[in-house]
Amino acid sequence: MKKVFSRPRSLKSTPFHYCAGCGHSIIHRVICEVIDELGIRGITIGVPPAGCAVVAYNYFDVDMLEAPHGRGCAVATGIKRTLPDRVVFSYQGDGDLAAIGTAETFHAANRGENITVIFINNAVYGMTGGQMAPTTLLGQASTTSPPGRNAILDGHPIRMSEILSNLEGTAYIERVAVNSAQNILRAKKAVKKAFQCQIDGAGFNMIEVLSQCPTNWKMNAVDACRWVDEVMSKTFPIGVIKDTVKGRKDAD
Amino acid sequence: MSDKILIAGNWAIGEAAIRAGCRFYAGYPITPQNELTEYMAENMRRAQGGTFIQAESEIAAVNMVLGASSAGARAMTSSSSPGISLKQEGISALAADELPAVIVNMMRGGPGLGNILPSQGDYFQATRGGGHGDYRTLVLAPASVQELADLTMDAFDLADKYRNPVMILGDGMTGQMMEPVEFGKPRPRRYNEKYILKGAGDGKSKFVRALILDALRMEEHNWKLVRKYRVIEQNEVRFETYKTGNARLIIIAYGIAARIAKGAINRLRDSGMKVGLIRPITLWPFPAQIIRDTAERIDRFLVFEMSTGQMIDDVKLALEGRGHVSFYGRPGGVVPTPAELAKAIIQEYRRVLA
Numbered sequence: 001m002k003k004v005f006s007r008p009r010s011l012k013s014t015p016f017h018y019c020a021g022c023g024h025s026i027i028h029r030v031i032c033e034v035i036d037e038l039g040i041r042g043i044t045i046g047v048p049p050a051g052c053a054v055v056a057y058n059y060f061d062v063d064m065l066e067a068p069h070g071r072g073c074a075v076a077t078g079i080k081r082t083l084p085d086r087v088v089f090s091y092q093g094d095g096d097l098a099a100i101g102t103a104e105t106f107h108a109a110n111r112g113e114n115i116t117v118i119f120i121n122n123a124v125y126g127m128t129g130g131q132m133a134p135t136t137l138l139g140q141a142s143t144t145s146p147p148g149r150n151a152i153l154d155g156h157p158i159r160m161s162e163i164l165s166n167l168e169g170t171a172y173i174e175r176v177a178v179n180s181a182q183n184i185l186r187a188k189k190a191v192k193k194a195f196q197c198q199i200d201g202a203g204f205n206m207i208e209v210l211s212q213c214p215t216n217w218k219m220n221a222v223d224a225c226r227w228v229d230e231v232m233s234k235t236f237p238i239g240v241i242k243d244t245v246k247g248r249k250d251a252d
Numbered sequence: 253m254s255d256k257i258l259i260a261g262n263w264a265i266g267e268a269a270i271r272a273g274c275r276f277y278a279g280y281p282i283t284p285q286n287e288l289t290e291y292m293a294e295n296m297r298r299a300q301g302g303t304f305i306q307a308e309s310e311i312a313a314v315n316m317v318l319g320a321s322s323a324g325a326r327a328m329t330s331s332s333s334p335g336i337s338l339k340q341e342g343i344s345a346l347a348a349d350e351l352p353a354v355i356v357n358m359m360r361g362g363p364g365l366g367n368i369l370p371s372q373g374d375y376f377q378a379t380r381g382g383g384h385g386d387y388r389t390l391v392l393a394p395a396s397v398q399e400l401a402d403l404t405m406d407a408f409d410l411a412d413k414y415r416n417p418v419m420i421l422g423d424g425m426t427g428q429m430m431e432p433v434e435f436g437k438p439r440p441r442r443y444n445e446k447y448i449l450k451g452a453g454d455g456k457s458k459f460v461r462a463l464i465l466d467a468l469r470m471e472e473h474n475w476k477l478v479r480k481y482r483v484i485e486q487n488e489v490r491f492e493t494y495k496t497g498n499a500r501l502i503i504i505a506y507g508i509a510a511r512i513a514k515g516a517i518n519r520l521r522d523s524g525m526k527v528g529l530i531r532p533i534t535l536w537p538f539p540a541q542i543i544r545d546t547a548e549r550i551d552r553f554l555v556f557e558m559s560t561g562q563m564i565d566d567v568k569l570a571l572e573g574r575g576h577v578s579f580y581g582r583p584g585g586v587v588p589t590p591a592e593l594a595k596a597i598i599q600e601y602r603r604v605l606a
Contacts, residue, residue: 041452042451042452042453042454043451043453044451045323045449045450045451047319050463054463055463055465057459057461060457061452061457062451062452062457063449063450063451063452063457063458063459064449064457064458064459064460064461065318065319065322065349065449065459065460065461066349066459066460066461066462066463067315067318067319068315068318068341068342068345068462071311071312071315071318071341071342074307074311074312074313074315074316074318074319075315075316075318075319075322076319077305077316077319078276078278078315078316078317078318078319078320078321078322078323078325078327079319079320079322079323079449080319081276081303081305081316081320082275082276082303082319082320082323082324082325083323083324083450083451086323086450086451087451103308103309103311103312104308104309104311104312104315106308107307107308107312111305
């Protein structure tokens with residue numbers, strides 16, 4: 001019988017610890033499928049963050065170095081500059097990338113470090129139990145913005161992809177989601193393009209993934225997927241935000 | 253022909269590091285160590301495969317070093333006191349991950365921003381790990397530009413040997429003063445390939461991490477590190493003794509303070525006072541045994557530091573109640589002259605030995 005679906009080679013057989021309905025496991029799989037398809041498992045080094053994906057090295061079957069909280073882009077810079085012919089990616093959440101690690105992210109992007117950043121935006125601090133993230137939406141309740149995020153007291157949600165796209169060092173930035181089969185396929189295309197971008201030496205590239213967090217959003221998985229479309233993507237619109245890669249036009 | 257050259261301390265560290273095979277340097281400007289960052293900017297990119305990055309912060313710099321070290325580069329960062337405080341996150345991570353790196357601290361006056369003058373107020377921070385968690389860094393305390401060069405080369409070997417961060421603890425003066433230096437021959441690097449992350453190839457993937465959620469496994473890792481630290485304590489203690497043979501009072505001082513102490517001792521010896529010096533070269537591991545052994549013959553010690561008194565704690569721990577310990581200190585960036593220190597020593601000498 002013909003095998004039509006199986007676990008990617010780059011994904012370990014360890015069962016995911018993520019909550020039911022969480023986007024992380026989907027994104028892990030998408031990245032691993034891309035690594036397999038590009039044939040780069042043996043030359044890829046990943047940098048997992050502090051946060052829900054802190055034990056990503058239990059799932060990714062590629063070499064990995066865990067970064068201290070927020071420092072993914074600095075750690076990835078050190079690896080990539082030392083081994084320029086390897087494929088280096090960091091995997092970071094919104095608190096990691098857009099709060100404690102803003103400086104590292106911003107300056108790696110500005111230097112045009114030739115790395116790929118997978119930025120998981122779920123609008124909340126997941127692992128620590130649902131605190132307000134830099135990406136938490138206005139009016140969204142969290143354990144540290146109990147009545148809902150208030151612009152005057154708590155500031156506004158940060159659109160890192162748009163901010164970084166203004167830096168000359170960035171080559172390709174796209175925002176995707178993993179809340180439907182269609183969006184997952186688009187996300188995979190974007191992730192693949194990002195890795196290819198790095199292989200071609202184009203410079204800093206980042207894929208922001210809107211990722212559902214049913215546990216901390218206090219929704220069931222179906223409602224969480226719907227919320228990404230109906231609410232979250234209004235603040236964080238899906239699509240290509242910057243693309244300087246010539247001759248590699250995105251399908252969308 | 254000797255290749256002795258006149259060179260400032262901060263440059264000597266940079267040159268020694270490059271000669272020792274350092275191929276990754278990330279730093280952030282801070283006085284009084286900017287000459288080192290500038291030297292690396294000028295020379296690192298000329299070295300085969302050398303990388304220099306002016307980082308956006310001390311935190312970024314040390315985390316770049318973390319990445320470079322895991323990828324197999326001999327890596328270094330440098331700063332001065334306030335910047336070293338920022339680097340502690342990364343130093344703790346390096347120790348936890350068992351990755352080699354060299355960190356240079358050219359100490360200045362503190363706490364807080366303090367000033368930019370030579371000081372020794374970071375002894376506690378350096379010798380107790382400095383960051384969070386149960387760990388140690390090897391700490392080397394050079395007292396001359398020649399020693400800065402020699403210890404820089406040794407620091408890379410020690411970092412590799414024990415897969416642990418090594419700190420060079422100098423001060424604003426050792427970094428800026430110029431002295432003749434002859435660079436030693438670097439030893440070939442001995443570092444097992446199996447610790448380097450370079451992509452799994454066709455084989456099994458590896459990971460390096462500091463997060464260990466299970467208490468028993470975390471404890472096991474803690475004890476494993478401690479066993480390594482015990483070996484370091486047995487093998488790597490370094491110190492110098494100076495005119496201790498017939499001494500009745502022993503000065504204990506490190507780094508630039510020990511240079512000042514030697515000047516003071518020479519004056520006092522000329523006027524017949526029997527004073528000697530023990531100079532710790534490794535601050536961790538601390539040369540406790542030589543101090544204990546010396547206390548069998550001599551029971552008067554004077555600790556001199558350019559701080560309010562930090563190493564004196566280690567001296568007292570070494571002595572375990574033996575002998576009498578007094579202290580003379582000038583914190584805040586004040587550098588006493590040998591004559592000033594000699595006066596303080598005379599007072600103590602007369603008080604207890606007259």
